Amino acid sequence: MNPNRLRAAGNGTIAAFVFIVLSTLYAELNAPFKGLLATTFGHHWVGKGILSIVVFALVYYYFSAHSSSSGKFDSWKAARNVGWGAVLGGIIIFLFYLWEFFK
Amino acid sequence: MTDPLIGVHAFLGEMAVFAFFWIFVELFNPGKKTVSRMKLLSGIGMALLLLSWVAGGYYYVTVYGSEVKPLIKAGPQAWAHSVFMETKEHVFLFLPFLGLMVFLLIHSAGDALLRDRRLRQSIQLLSLLIVLMGLAMAGMGYLISTGARNALEAGVKI
Numbered sequence: 001m002n003p004n005r006l007r008a009a010g011n012g013t014i015a016a017f018v019f020i021v022l023s024t025l026y027a028e029l030n031a032p033f034k035g036l037l038a039t040t041f042g043h044h045w046v047g048k049g050i051l052s053i054v055v056f057a058l059v060y061y062y063f064s065a066h067s068s069s070s071g072k073f074d075s076w077k078a079a080r081n082v083g084w085g086a087v088l089g090g091i092i093i094f095l096f097y098l099w100e101f102f103k
Numbered sequence: 104m105t106d107p108l109i110g111v112h113a114f115l116g117e118m119a120v121f122a123f124f125w126i127f128v129e130l131f132n133p134g135k136k137t138v139s140r141m142k143l144l145s146g147i148g149m150a151l152l153l154l155s156w157v158a159g160g161y162y163y164v165t166v167y168g169s170e171v172k173p174l175i176k177a178g179p180q181a182w183a184h185s186v187f188m189e190t191k192e193h194v195f196l197f198l199p200f201l202g203l204m205v206f207l208l209i210h211s212a213g214d215a216l217l218r219d220r221r222l223r224q225s226i227q228l229l230s231l232l233i234v235l236m237g238l239a240m241a242g243m244g245y246l247i248s249t250g251a252r253n254a255l256e257a258g259v260k261i
Contacts, residue, residue, distance in 0.1 A: 006207060006211060013203070049160070075226075076221050076224060078225065079208075079224075079228045082204055086236070093189075094194075100189075101182055
């Protein structure tokens with residue numbers, strides 16, 4: 001796999017994390033959006049899962065097709081960014097539901 | 104009776120954790136057969152994460168929402184669903200993407216895996232994250248099960 005595609009996979013992963021976090025929070029704060037996900041995909045959670053794959057695929061395709069950089073791929077930087085994305089996303093989701101429970 | 108799909112979901116998830124933990128440990132001291140073993144293990148780990156997603160998701164959509172969620176929410180530990188199940192079901196979605204990154208890094212590296220320490224550390228970082236998040240999933244699963252059991256013990260009926 002060439003460096004552009006690995007970079008694209010890292011960006012796609014981070015974009016999928018951002019989508020999961022934002023769609024989770026927005027669906028809890030906006031009932032019609034949650035309802036739309038549920039009616040379209042059978043369940044709001046299924047909708048978030050399928051759409052996160054779509055987001056990953058679109059971002060992966062965009063960066064693989066449009067990136068002109070063919071320099072060395074920095075695996076550590078990609079892993080660090082993806083790792084921080086997962087940790088921060090997880091903390092945001094947990095704190096949001098904690099806040100929702102106690103408010 | 105406890106739905107067997109919970110056991111299948113947990114088993115597949117824990118096996119995935121073992122696969123990525125193996126990757127994490129072996130990359131400290133790679134040998135001649137490491138590359139082929141890492142390719143196999145990352146494929147197995149990725150497949151196990153996807154199967155765990157399907158098994159847990161099917162149970163969540165068909166059984167949990169109608170039978171277990173109302174029980175927990177009416178019981179003494181409503182937070183088990185409202186905080187931990189909600190967090191678990193959404194944070195779980197991160198895991199297949201992390202698994203895919205490990206899979207792609209290993210499969211694109213080839214023999215560079217033996218020479219490039221920084222690349223090995225990158226894969227180890229993501230593998231360790233999968234292990235820790237997988238263990239957190241198991242811990243949250245325990246809290247959710249406890250919430251359901253305590254609701255039953257408290258006499259909650261739905």
